[in-house]
Amino acid sequence: MRHMKRSLGAKTIVYPAPVFVIGTYDSTGKANVMTASWAGLCCSRPPCVAVALRKATSTYGNIVQRQAFTVSIPSEKYLKQTDYFGLVSGRDVDKFAVTGLTAARSEIVDAPYVAEFPLVLECRLFKTIELGLHTQFIGEIMDVKADEDVIGLDGLDMAKVRPFVFAPDTQFYYGIGSFAGRAFDAGRELIR
């Protein structure tokens, strides 16, 4: 058989998983961020993004209390800081102070975002879904903000945003590669 597949078991694997940074305020108003890859868009109207977190994180409590969060999407040049955001708890350290990155206050929702990251989603909590180890927070996207210098002639330019992705099985990060085609277009030649 040409495509001999090996069973890897019932694991949380997709390729690739995104690398998002979730911004929240705690009860004292201290800004916190954590890295999340169990996440993705989930509705166009209202525009929504889903982010799954464990109850053990301080971000979990912050979202429940503030009913808001941001998603800051890091460029590859902030890989080290982004990985750090997933290694330590906001209960123990001030992650903005340690990395020297800037907590910008959203004017739309009650949450901070990472000013240096090129792309930001500001979300109000829309639904909370208990799944098991993770709770899925569904945020309604109230606004998307992007640095002027990552917006190209065709719109938000992947090659300028330069996000990176996560491989859950190996736990390696990868950059984004080359333009590969136009969606809703590349397959047209197969339409009879």
Add this chain to the structure above:
Amino acid sequence: MRHMKRSLGAKTIVYPAPVFVIGTYDSTGKANVMTASWAGLCCSRPPCVAVALRKATSTYGNIVQRQAFTVSIPSEKYLKQTDYFGLVSGRDVDKFAVTGLTAARSEIVDAPYVAEFPLVLECRLFKTIELGLHTQFIGEIMDVKADEDVIGLDGLDMAKVRPFVFAPDTQFYYGIGSFAGRAFDAGRELIR
């Protein structure tokens, strides 16, 4: 201000979005596939993946009826076929017949997957969340299967799976780039 951000409005944008192919059977047992990018992992225990679909798709009805679906992750070399899967409805055409790709029957769940694609998740429907235009289907991952030739020494190798990603704003596809770092490791030097 160094990071002058422009508001893009309340849009469904994250960078990058994944490109997944959802496999289902219809009521007659005909295999269908559609492309979905509003998707991502959402729980580690039980292992779950979320896929958001519009009610208008034939896949929507198939999942409701069969309580199962697969996620086949295409390599970049199948970009044309994958894009086609998102352009037409399974009500009108047999997408496997047109593309010449193979519908393999899952032995674990009541759904087919794309045999030629290197990575496959077999899911039973776990929860259904109504959000608005999209319904989020949360599938419990019963097994992950990968082609032998995409498994490397460290595990499932991103450079061999060669998935591609979607930029929602420009509607362009991009390949995956180079190894960029180790997760839960690259940020350790910032821990004091």
